Amino acid sequence: MPRFWVLLSAGPYDGRYAWQNHPTGQPIREAKGLYVYDPKALGNIIVKDQMIYEEPSWFISWNLMTMGAGLLSTLGDHHRKQRKMLNPVFSIAHMRHMTPLFYETTHRLRRAVTTQVAGGSSEVDILNWMSRTALELVGQGGLGYSFDLLEKDIPNPFGDALKRYLPLNFALQLWRMFSPYFTKCGPPGLRRFVAKFLPYSKMQQLREIVDTLDYQSRKVYNQKKVALEKGDAAVVQQIGEGKDIISILMQANMDASDEDxxxxxxxxxxMSTLVFAATDTTSNALARTFHLLAEHPDVQEKIRAELLAVGGNDDIPYDQLVDLPYLDAVCRETLRLHPPVSFLSRETRADVVMPLSQPIHCVDGSIMNEIPVPKDTTVIIGIRGCNRNKAIWGEDALEWKPERWLSPLPKSVPDARVPGVYSNLMTFLGGGRACIGFKFSQLEMKVVLAVLLRSFRVTLSDKEIVWNLAGVNYPTVGREASRPSMPLKLEPINLA
Structure with missing residues (x-):
C-alpha cells in the first residue's frame, strides 16, 4: 500500500494557504489522508462511491448531539428519505413565490442602512448587516419566524444562540473529534445529566445553546402545528402566510404515506439545521461580493446600470432577476473564486480505488493513474482547489473576471465533468449530499445586491480586510483580529 499525502496548513489566504492555488497540488505534509481536486476523483467521491466516502463519524455524531437528526446528522437511506421530503420546498417554483418576502426584508435592511449613512459617505460593517439579513431571510423564508426587525438591536434567543454556535464549535474542536465515543456513553438523558456538571465553561455554554435551540425550535413548530390543525385561515395569519419552508414541509409530511x-x-x-447551514455561508458570500465590488468600481457601475435599466427603483420580478447576465456573472465568479466553504472532509468506510483524470507523478518517480485508498483514510474534498484548477479554467483561473461567464466557457470546463450541482463548480457540492438550498442562497444574493446597489455606492475604507480560512471563510480587520468584521464605505445614491 503506497503512502498518502494530505495538504494541510493554517492562516489567511495570501499566506500559508497558498497550496490551494498550486497547479500541481504538491504535498505539504505526509499523513494518512488525501487532498483531492481532480474532477474524476471527485465524481467518485461524491457520486459513484458516495456510500464509501462518508462524512467523518465525529461530524455526524456531533451534529446529532447538538442539532438533532436533521440533514447534517444522517447518512444513507435515512438521509435520502429526508431529502426526498425536503426537495420540493427548494424548487424554483417555490423560490418564485418567496421573492416578495425576500424583497420586503431587504428593503428593511436598506432603510436601516440609509439611516446609518444619512450624513453622506460613511463606514459600515457590511458583514454585520449581511449576517443579520441572512438570519432574518432564512427565518422568514425558512421558518416563517422573524429573528431581527433590522431596525435596532433587539435580543432574540433563537438568533443569539445560532450566532454563538459556530464559533463555539471551533473552540470545542477536540471535543468534537471524540464525540463518537460520547454517544456510546449511555442514553441521551444520562449524557445531558453528566454534561451539566462538567467543569468546563465552553461546554456549559454549548449546553445552554443546544437547550435554547431545541426549546425555540419546538416552540415555533408547535405554533405551526396548531395553525395547520386550525386550517387555512390560521396559517395565513402567520409570518409568510404559511409559505415558508417548514410550514410546507409539515403539511407535506402530514399528507405523506407512513413509509415516507x-x-x-x-x-x-x-429547523436548526436549515438556519445554521444557510446563515453564515450566504452572508459571507455576500460580504465577499461587496468587497470585490468595492475593489472593482467599474464592475459595480456595470451591475448598477443593468439593474436600473431593467427595474428602475422597482422590485425586479424573479424571472427577470435571475436572468440578468452581468449580475449573474458576478455571482457565479465570486462563488467560483471564493467559495464560502473551501473544503469538506470524508472518511472511507472500505478499501477503494480512486481514479484520476490526469496521472500524478509521485515523489519516488513513479506515475499513478489511480490511487488505492485504504479504509479509514481521511479525504479532503478540495472545493476551492477544483474551482481554481488552471487545467479546467485556464491560466487566468486565479483572477476574478465576471466577464468569463458572458461568453462560452473554455471547452476544458464542460470536458472536465466537474460533479458539482451548480455551474461546473464544486461550491455547492454535488451528488446525494449537495447543498439542498443553493437556489435559496442564489436568490438571496441577487435580491440583496439588486436592492442595495441601486441605493448605495460601495467603496473601500482605509482598513485592511483579511479573509481567513475556516469552516466558513470570514473577514477580519487586519491579521491579528479575532472578531469577524468587514467595514466598507457606503454613499447614498440619489436617483431622483
Whole structure:
C-alpha cells in the first residue's frame, strides 16, 4: 500500500494557504489522508462511491448531539428519505413565490442602512448587516419566524444562540473529534445529566445553546402545528402566510404515506439545521461580493446600470432577476473564486480505488493513474482547489473576471465533468449530499445586491480586510483580529 499525502496548513489566504492555488497540488505534509481536486476523483467521491466516502463519524455524531437528526446528522437511506421530503420546498417554483418576502426584508435592511449613512459617505460593517439579513431571510423564508426587525438591536434567543454556535464549535474542536465515543456513553438523558456538571465553561455554554435551540425550535413548530390543525385561515395569519419552508414541509409530511413520513423530532431538527447551514455561508458570500465590488468600481457601475435599466427603483420580478447576465456573472465568479466553504472532509468506510483524470507523478518517480485508498483514510474534498484548477479554467483561473461567464466557457470546463450541482463548480457540492438550498442562497444574493446597489455606492475604507480560512471563510480587520468584521464605505445614491 503506497503512502498518502494530505495538504494541510493554517492562516489567511495570501499566506500559508497558498497550496490551494498550486497547479500541481504538491504535498505539504505526509499523513494518512488525501487532498483531492481532480474532477474524476471527485465524481467518485461524491457520486459513484458516495456510500464509501462518508462524512467523518465525529461530524455526524456531533451534529446529532447538538442539532438533532436533521440533514447534517444522517447518512444513507435515512438521509435520502429526508431529502426526498425536503426537495420540493427548494424548487424554483417555490423560490418564485418567496421573492416578495425576500424583497420586503431587504428593503428593511436598506432603510436601516440609509439611516446609518444619512450624513453622506460613511463606514459600515457590511458583514454585520449581511449576517443579520441572512438570519432574518432564512427565518422568514425558512421558518416563517422573524429573528431581527433590522431596525435596532433587539435580543432574540433563537438568533443569539445560532450566532454563538459556530464559533463555539471551533473552540470545542477536540471535543468534537471524540464525540463518537460520547454517544456510546449511555442514553441521551444520562449524557445531558453528566454534561451539566462538567467543569468546563465552553461546554456549559454549548449546553445552554443546544437547550435554547431545541426549546425555540419546538416552540415555533408547535405554533405551526396548531395553525395547520386550525386550517387555512390560521396559517395565513402567520409570518409568510404559511409559505415558508417548514410550514410546507409539515403539511407535506402530514399528507405523506407512513413509509415516507418523518417523525416530529426530525422535522424539528431540520429547523436548526436549515438556519445554521444557510446563515453564515450566504452572508459571507455576500460580504465577499461587496468587497470585490468595492475593489472593482467599474464592475459595480456595470451591475448598477443593468439593474436600473431593467427595474428602475422597482422590485425586479424573479424571472427577470435571475436572468440578468452581468449580475449573474458576478455571482457565479465570486462563488467560483471564493467559495464560502473551501473544503469538506470524508472518511472511507472500505478499501477503494480512486481514479484520476490526469496521472500524478509521485515523489519516488513513479506515475499513478489511480490511487488505492485504504479504509479509514481521511479525504479532503478540495472545493476551492477544483474551482481554481488552471487545467479546467485556464491560466487566468486565479483572477476574478465576471466577464468569463458572458461568453462560452473554455471547452476544458464542460470536458472536465466537474460533479458539482451548480455551474461546473464544486461550491455547492454535488451528488446525494449537495447543498439542498443553493437556489435559496442564489436568490438571496441577487435580491440583496439588486436592492442595495441601486441605493448605495460601495467603496473601500482605509482598513485592511483579511479573509481567513475556516469552516466558513470570514473577514477580519487586519491579521491579528479575532472578531469577524468587514467595514466598507457606503454613499447614498440619489436617483431622483
Amino acid at each position: 413520513r418523518l417523525p416530529e423530532d426530525e422535522l424539528i431538527a431540520q
